[in-house]
Amino acid sequence: MTEIVSADPLDVLRSRTSEKWSEYPDDVLPMFVAEMDVPLAPVIRDVLHAAIDRGDAGYVASRTRLPQAFADFAARRWGWDVDPGSVFTTADVSMGIVEILRRVISPGEGVVITSPVYPPFFDLVTEAGGVVVDAPLLGSSRAGDPAGGWRLDLDGLEAAFRNGAKAFLLCNPHNPIGRPHTVDELRSVAALAARYGVTVVSDEIHAPLTQPGERFVPYLSVSDEAAEHGYAVLSASKAWNLAGLKCAVMVTAGPGPRSVVAGMPVEVFWRTGQFGVLASVAAFEAGEPWLDGLLGLLDGNRRLLGELLGTELPEVGYRPPGAGYLAWLDCTAFGWTEPPARRILREARVALQEGAPFGPGGVGHARLNLACSPELLTEAVGRISALR
CATH class of the missing domain: 3.40.640.10 (Type I PLP-dependent aspartate aminotransferase-like (Major domain))
Structure with missing residues (x-):
């Protein structure tokens, strides 16, 4: 049976110490690195807790399942x-x-x-x-x-x-x-x-x-x-x-x-x-019931992003991803003289992945991580649209 998967609240996320939640101040919405805002799947959490309880933190075995x-x-x-x-x-x-x-x-x-x-x-x-x-x-x-x-x-x-x-x-x-x-x-x-x-x-x-x-x-x-x-x-x-x-x-x-x-x-x-x-x-x-629930969350968000961009940022090119949770945004129509992710971070306080490092065709583009709550995604697009 498919499990229900949703993103953690923002206060819980900001208590994380990983790169996504440590790189920028708290007024920035981090949507750059490929890390999701969801809690661990219960089956994985239970396995890790059990390993800690028995002190099972040694070298990996030469034969595993x-x-x-x-x-x-x-x-x-x-x-x-x-x-x-x-x-x-x-x-x-x-x-x-x-x-x-x-x-x-x-x-x-x-x-x-x-x-x-x-x-x-x-x-x-x-x-x-x-x-x-x-x-x-x-x-x-x-x-x-x-x-x-x-x-x-x-x-x-x-x-x-x-x-x-x-x-x-x-x-x-x-x-x-x-x-x-x-x-x-x-x-x-x-x-x-x-x-x-x-x-x-x-x-x-x-x-x-x-x-x-x-x-x-x-x-x-x-x-x-x-x-x-x-x-x-x-x-x-x-x-x-x-x-x-x-x-x-x-x-x-x-x-x-x-x-x-x-x-x-x-x-x-x-x-x-x-x-x-x-x-x-x-x-x-x-972990497949949890994975199927996650895919439901991501499907909703990839569709929501399309709707938000169509309403608030129609000049941005976007095709919903068929796999993953990364959205490749063509921002060239903005006509900005600086990379879009740089201006968006400075003025909108949303951290996206800069497009140029993906290759020459990435200039004027940005990558957005949509593995978050619909509310966070909506706020991020709203902040970016205010720059127009």
């Missing part, structure tokens, strides 16, 4: 047949990406990203020794876009692969636009990657947050080619608000990628947090 729990969740949620023996843990998705890239490219080789995209992608490629090759998405956030919204530029990807890039860092569902890529697009990516000998590493951290009516397709599931050259990195951290507990899974489907991950130093796996494993097992085994 997490691979099987994730495989069962993937089968129920997405119809994805995952071998638990091909699921490996690490501290977070970013670490998993870097550790995989280090093993599939040589220093100085190209790694393709598709901007606008999660800003750390640029740094992760560099940390792994690669060189960023940008193949920007096609489309825009404006409702009247003749391209019909955002999508992968397959011709641009092929050109990057043909010119020597050795890996593709895919974001699916895509942050910041909240779009799950289609099965046809992903099959095309897999075929291109196979043709040019490219490894695909798919960041699928937002997958559990796919809205009903939308479809998330795991990259490794789309074809034998994808399984042969692909890796997926996922976590319960976004969907169940567990980022600080440090736990993610690296998933493979073919023997080659599996041997690469299995051959990593044991420290890669040991960096996983004990509480992160316990919480992730609880999430994947028993």
Whole structure:
């Protein structure tokens, strides 16, 4: 049965010590970092309390229930047949990406990203020794876009692969636009990657947050080619608000990628947090009723944001995300000479994520976190609209 999920009151939220609630003074509404305003799912809270009560805060075990729990969740949620023996843990998705890239490219080789995209992608490629090759998405956030919204530029990807890039860092569902890529697009990516000998590493951290009516397709599931050259990195951290507990899974489907991950130093796996494993097992085994309730809250907010913008800020381009809780706002029509998030913070006291770090196409844009109460979202838009 679906649980009812709502945001915590503002006074409770301001007692939190995480980045979202510590970075700015109390007169600022923080809607920048990808952290939700909801309480922990009861099943996760209970598991963590029990672990504290028994002093279970040591090193993560070499064998846990997490691979099987994730495989069962993937089968129920997405119809994805995952071998638990091909699921490996690490501290977070970013670490998993870097550790995989280090093993599939040589220093100085190209790694393709598709901007606008999660800003750390640029740094992760560099940390792994690669060189960023940008193949920007096609489309825009404006409702009247003749391209019909955002999508992968397959011709641009092929050109990057043909010119020597050795890996593709895919974001699916895509942050910041909240779009799950289609099965046809992903099959095309897999075929291109196979043709040019490219490894695909798919960041699928937002997958559990796919809205009903939308479809998330795991990259490794789309074809034998994808399984042969692909890796997926996922976590319960976004969907169940567990980022600080440090736990993610690296998933493979073919023997080659599996041997690469299995051959990593044991420290890669040991960096996983004990509480992160316990919480992730609880999430994947028993957290779906809460997750479904959360999706109801997020669905209401993504629709509410569209209504508020249509009434108060019609010049802002916005497409409701199909997955996740991040809204990509095209603010270029404001005509401001400074980045919109900077002015909005200074004058409206609403903290958004600046658009330029997402890539060249992010200039004049901002990312808004809508995983909050409807009241907070309404106040934020009201404050911003007062700047016009």
